[in-house]
Each structure stands twice: as structure tokens, then as C-alpha cells.
Amino acid sequence: MSDQRTPAARLTKWLVSAPPLIFLLLFFAAPGLIMVLASFRYPGEFGGLAPLVADPGTLHGLTLETYRFFFSDFIYTEIFLKSLLVALATTLICLVMAYPLALLIARSPKRRRDLMVLLVILPFASNFLIRIYAWMILLGPQAALSLMLNGLLGLFGVAPVHLLFSPFAVLVAMVYVHLPFMVLPLYTNLERHDPALLDAAQDLGASAWQRFWRVTFPLSLPGIFSGSVLVFIPVLGMFAIPDILGGTRDMLIGNLIKEQFLGTRDWPFGSTLSIMLTLAVLLCVWIAARLGGRRPHHA
Amino acid sequence: MPSNRGRRGTVLWTAALATYAFLYLPLLIVIVYSFNDSRLNAEWVGFTWHWYEVLLHDEEMLITAGNSLLIATVSSLVATLLGTMAGIAMHRYRIRPLTFIVMAPVAMPEILLGVSLLLFFIQVLNLTLGMLSIILAHITFSIGFVAIVVRTSLAGLDESLFEAARDCGASPWETFRHSTFPLILPGVIAGGLMAFTLSIDDFVITFFTAGVGVSTLPLRIYSMIKIAVTPEVNAVSTLLMLLTLTIIVLASRIAPNVLKGKA
Numbered sequence: 001m002s003d004q005r006t007p008a009a010r011l012t013k014w015l016v017s018a019p020p021l022i023f024l025l026l027f028f029a030a031p032g033l034i035m036v037l038a039s040f041r042y043p044g045e046f047g048g049l050a051p052l053v054a055d056p057g058t059l060h061g062l063t064l065e066t067y068r069f070f071f072s073d074f075i076y077t078e079i080f081l082k083s084l085l086v087a088l089a090t091t092l093i094c095l096v097m098a099y100p101l102a103l104l105i106a107r108s109p110k111r112r113r114d115l116m117v118l119l120v121i122l123p124f125a126s127n128f129l130i131r132i133y134a135w136m137i138l139l140g141p142q143a144a145l146s147l148m149l150n151g152l153l154g155l156f157g158v159a160p161v162h163l164l165f166s167p168f169a170v171l172v173a174m175v176y177v178h179l180p181f182m183v184l185p186l187y188t189n190l191e192r193h194d195p196a197l198l199d200a201a202q203d204l205g206a207s208a209w210q211r212f213w214r215v216t217f218p219l220s221l222p223g224i225f226s227g228s229v230l231v232f233i234p235v236l237g238m239f240a241i242p243d244i245l246g247g248t249r250d251m252l253i254g255n256l257i258k259e260q261f262l263g264t265r266d267w268p269f270g271s272t273l274s275i276m277l278t279l280a281v282l283l284c285v286w287i288a289a290r291l292g293g294r295r296p297h298h299a
Numbered sequence: 300m301p302s303n304r305g306r307r308g309t310v311l312w313t314a315a316l317a318t319y320a321f322l323y324l325p326l327l328i329v330i331v332y333s334f335n336d337s338r339l340n341a342e343w344v345g346f347t348w349h350w351y352e353v354l355l356h357d358e359e360m361l362i363t364a365g366n367s368l369l370i371a372t373v374s375s376l377v378a379t380l381l382g383t384m385a386g387i388a389m390h391r392y393r394i395r396p397l398t399f400i401v402m403a404p405v406a407m408p409e410i411l412l413g414v415s416l417l418l419f420f421i422q423v424l425n426l427t428l429g430m431l432s433i434i435l436a437h438i439t440f441s442i443g444f445v446a447i448v449v450r451t452s453l454a455g456l457d458e459s460l461f462e463a464a465r466d467c468g469a470s471p472w473e474t475f476r477h478s479t480f481p482l483i484l485p486g487v488i489a490g491g492l493m494a495f496t497l498s499i500d501d502f503v504i505t506f507f508t509a510g511v512g513v514s515t516l517p518l519r520i521y522s523m524i525k526i527a528v529t530p531e532v533n534a535v536s537t538l539l540m541l542l543t544l545t546i547i548v549l550a551s552r553i554a555p556n557v558l559k560g561k562a
Binding site: 008009012013016017019020021023024025027028029030031032034035038048049097098100101103104105107118119120122123125126127128129130131132133134135136137138140142143176179180233234236237238239240244254257258261262267270271274277278281 | 310311312314315318319321322323324325326328329332339340341342380381382384385387388391392394396397400401403404406407408409410411412414415416417418419421422423435436438439442446471496500502503507517520521524525528532536539540543544547551
């Protein structure tokens, strides 16, 4: 490193850092602060925010009203809990699906690994809406899957079910869209394991099952935590998938927030919900970091 | 125990192939039905280019495609400039608040960035939502991605190279201009291409910052699939996939470790 104390070096430092810093302070930090402030405001008469200062007799100034409102009706807490549950379920299903694949890639010959990883990333490169749309086709009432399932159910005298516009469709698409986020960190972790550890375990008489649960799995915990965070966070804030593939009752936090900002235009309440979501995300990251922090030596 | 290991291998392979099928089958169906001579995405009737012709004559679709390209070009150029600076600053100076503010937009749920920008544009800047607000929003979420790629390529460089340049009497600017920059250029270009595809593909943040006047391809696709499933969506999806794929192949040729850096 060059001497950073000379005036020229200090000038360079600021010339390089200041433009991105200023841009992000303006378009990331400031909007965030505005949102915190907005959550303490009253809604405007025609949507948006009420003026901060106005004639006496109208609602203006700062208030905790939106926060009180949030806790006054259990439905909001319920939607939050449901979103957490969907995020948890998606994360677990992704983990179960991603683990064998990541393990296989990590244990494949070196020259084949890059191609196998690329094959995981590639579908992830197609547009997010297209990947949701694909499931509209696959789960549609005229599609082979629905016809087969309902034919089978018919044999047992069970009424036909709708796959599309259901919690099932939401969950399938959530898993589909976020699966690569789980595979990649898992693979990066598993690839670094020393095969000698498994050989040693085998020499000591450990069965294949024991070798997995007592060697591979504990060592892969950091990979599991980072993959889980990468899946959990975006799922928690997702609105497009329930919006397109879910029924009217499959609303999650994301849909609720979208509704406040673009539908009923109650911006203070929308801001409050967004802040609750931010807190939930931070809490989850903190928990994952704590759990990950307890891990054995392996970085 | 070769037989045991072999059986375990089969189990792993079966599970992995099933996952690959799960990843590819849905997209394959979208592509196949874009050539299907039927209004319904239900059964194969026969081959046709019809839906692509419909697309070519859909004026609104062409306008939104033009919007998307313009937004992606402008926002990725600015994001590449700012993101490269951020990447260099993060690598060289390790300013914690800068690292935080660059990485946070990448890590948080997109909807939060979308609604906070909506509030900010309307309430503070008093800006009519449209092209400008979309471009500013896209720059905001792209900077972090470019910065990560640039920092990754900087981390892979040999510091002694720059010491050598300085020992030979090169000024910091000369060192940057003639040794650092050429070496990280592949990373910068790859980061720029990534910003371009992120912008072209973005739905959530655009949804909140677009207002009523301007539409982009993802917004148009969204309004189409909210109404009905039609093969025209399959056709535009297929073309969009082709575009993204081309850019990704390009990026991975220019900077082979970009894709791995993402992992």
C-alpha cells in the first residue's frame, strides 16, 4: 500500500470513495430514513402522507398510531407468522433438494465441476417472471400434471383439486426460484472438505451413514447457514409469487406492503410494515450469524 | 466396500438428476410452447412461428423493449463507473460504512428498496415517476453487484506488481492507468454486463418506481400473465432468455471467475 497520509493520497482516496458513497447516501440511506420517518406520520387525505405541519384540527405531526394499529388486529401478526413459515418451509425444502446435488458436484472430477455448477446457475439467469410463468403452465388445470393427479384422485372418489392459485403453487415456485442460492454456498463449502477425514472415519469403522452425519454434515453447517440466509431473506419479502400463483388467501407480508403503497395508498402503515419486515430480516441474519458463530474452526 | 459406494453413488446421481430436471423442465416447456400452433399452453398441436410474428407486430411490446434497452444501457454504464470506484475503495481503503452501504442493497429484500425509493422520489424529490426514477433505482441496486465483481478481480491481483511500478517511479495515477486498470478491466466489463442483465430483468424495484407512464419488458410480461396465459408470453420469454444467455456467455468468456465469484 502506498503511503495514505500524503495529501495527494488522501485526495485520491476521497475521489474514489466519494461518488459511490454520495450516490448511495442519497438513493439508499436517505430513502431508508424517510421510510422510518413516514411510519410515524398520518396518512394523507388522498393517500400518501399527511402534511407534517397543518392547520389545527386536522391530523398532522408525528404519531405511533400505525404501530398501535399493527398490533391491534391479529391479522397482521398472522400474515407475518405465515410469511415466516413459508420462508422456513422453502428454506428446508431447498436444503433437502440442494444437498445431494451439491455433494455430487463437490465429489465429481475437477474438470466436470465447473460445468455442473454452470448448469445450476443457468436457469437462474432467465427472467424471474418467466420462471414463475412456467409454473402457471405446468400447474394449469389443462396441464398433464393436473389431469393425471385429478384422474388418480377420481379413481378414489376424491373431488378434483386445483394446483394453480394455491399455497402449493406458491411453495413450488418459491423453491424453484431460490434453489440455486442454496446449491452454490453448499457446494463451495463441501468442495473444501478434506477427503482424508472420510477415509480416516472409514478406517475407524464408521458406516457410510455415520460418516455423513458425524463428519460431512457438521463440517457443512457454515454452508447450510449461508445458503439458508440467501434463501430465507428474499422469500420473506416476496410478493410476486403469491400475487401470480397464489389464491386470494395466500397473501404474505410482501403483498400486504405492496397493497399499502399501490392499492389503498396508506403510506404510513406501508412504511411501518416495511420496517417490521426489515427488523424480521435483521433478526434472522443475527440468529444465523449466532448459530454460524458457534461452528467448529472451519471457516 | 465398492458395492456400497456404488449404490450411494447411484442414489446421489438420481437425486441430482431429478433436481436438474426440476430446474430445466419448466423453462423447456415455456420454450417448446412458444412454437406451438395453439392458443392454449396445454397440448402440442404443430410447429409455428406465428407467436413471434404476433410479437413483432405488437407495437406496445416493441416500445417497452426499447425502454428496457435504454434503461439497461444508461443504468449499467453509470453503475459500472460508480461500482468500479466502490470496488476499488472497498479493496484498498476498507472503509466500513462504505462497504455496508454498498452491500446492503444487494442483501435486503427487493421490495424494501422499491417502496423506500417510491416514497423518496415522490415525497422528497417531488419527481414524476418514469424513465429517470427507474434508471436511478436500477443504478442503486446494481452498484453493489459491480463492486463485488471488481473487488474479486482486485483480490486476485499480485500486489508486488504495483510496488514494482511505483519503485520504477510511476505516479499513483500512472500505476492505476497502466497496470491496475488493464488487469481489472475484464472484471469491470463483466460487472457491467451483469448490471445490464439485472436491469433488463428487474421486475420488483421497477414495479414500484415506474409510475403509470413508462413500461418495461418485465412489467409488460407481468400485466400479460396477470390477465391470461398466452403463447405470445412464451415467445417474448424465449427471446429474453436468449438475450440473457448470450450476455452471460459473453461475461464468462471475458472474466471466467465472475460466475464463481458470485458463489
